[in-house]
Amino acid sequence: xxxxxxxxxxxxxxxxCYLLETTxxxxxxxxxxxxxxxxxxxxxxxxxxxxxxxxxxGFACGLLKDILGGELLxxxxxxxxxxxxxxxxxxxxxYDEDIKLxxxxxxxSEFIYSLLIYVFMFMLQSDFHFLHYLxxxxxxxxxxxxxxxxxxxxVILHINRRLxxxxxxxxxxxx
Numbered sequence: 001x002x003x004x005x006x007x008x009x010x011x012x013x014x015x016x017c018y019l020l021e022t023t024x025x026x027x028x029x030x031x032x033x034x035x036x037x038x039x040x041x042x043x044x045x046x047x048x049x050x051x052x053x054x055x056x057x058g059f060a061c062g063l064l065k066d067i068l069g070g071e072l073l074x075x076x077x078x079x080x081x082x083x084x085x086x087x088x089x090x091x092x093x094x095y096d097e098d099i100k101l102x103x104x105x106x107x108x109s110e111f112i113y114s115l116l117i118y119v120f121m122f123m124l125q126s127d128f129h130f131l132h133y134l135x136x137x138x139x140x141x142x143x144x145x146x147x148x149x150x151x152x153x154x155v156i157l158h159i160n161r162r163l164x165x166x167x168x169x170x171x172x173x174x175x
Contacts, residue, residue, distance in 0.1 A: 006163050010045070010057060013156065017041050018064055025148075033140045035148040036110055038065060042080050043109040044156045046087025047094045047102065058084025079116050083109045096161065102153055103146065110145045114138040 017037035025034040038061040046054025062080030066073050087105055094101060118133050 005166075009159060009163065011060070013159065014038070014041060014057070014060055014064060017152070018061075018068070022069070030144060031136075031140060033137065033144055035145040036113065036141060037145075037148065037152060038062075038080065039083065039110050039113055039145065040106055040149050040152050041156065042084040043087045043106045044102065044153055045160075046084040047090040047105055048157070048160050049088075050091045051085050051088025054084030054086075054088035055081050056084075058082070075120070079113060083113060096157060099153075103149065106149050106153070107142060107146055110142050111138065114141060 017040070021034060021037045025037070028034075042054065042058040042061050045057040049057075058080035059077050061084075062077030063074075065076040065080070070076050087109060090101065090105060114137065118130065118138070122133065123130070
């Protein structure tokens with residue numbers, strides 16, 4: 001039963017972040033740049049919960065983005081899955097109190113995501129204006145995402161702590 005609760009809460013977080021990204025932050029766009037909330041969610045669950053959950057959350061985030069706004073089905077799902085899985089390698093060195101590692105991992109994830117988008121969406125179509133893309137899209141989106149991460153990460157961390165506490169309490173009842 002607790003697993004179902006975690007799945008439902010994760011699904012709600014993903015949907016809320018997608019809706020915020022596509023509605024509210026479209027209005028709060030700075031120079032047509034919006035933060036990538038789904039990268040924050042994928043990365044956070046990856047290093048908080050491990051490779052498997054990072055992969056699953058990444059797949060869900062990417063598939064949602066593919067279905068509701070992508071051109072190719074599975075393109076974003078694959079990118080988000082890889083990012084979630086790679087963040088899962090840092091679960092052993094993750095501590096709740098330390099914000100430096102999550103910020104660094106989310107920044108790296110956002111940068112890699114943007115580079116992959118550039119390579120597959122622009123460079124392969126003979127658009128070789130990388131420095132323009134870097135200065136006008138990658139870096140501003142990275143900064144905006146990190147600013148939003150400071151608040152969103154705290155919410156995700158709080159929700160994860162509460163779910164883990166409930167799971168530990170219910171597990172101790174059976175022992």
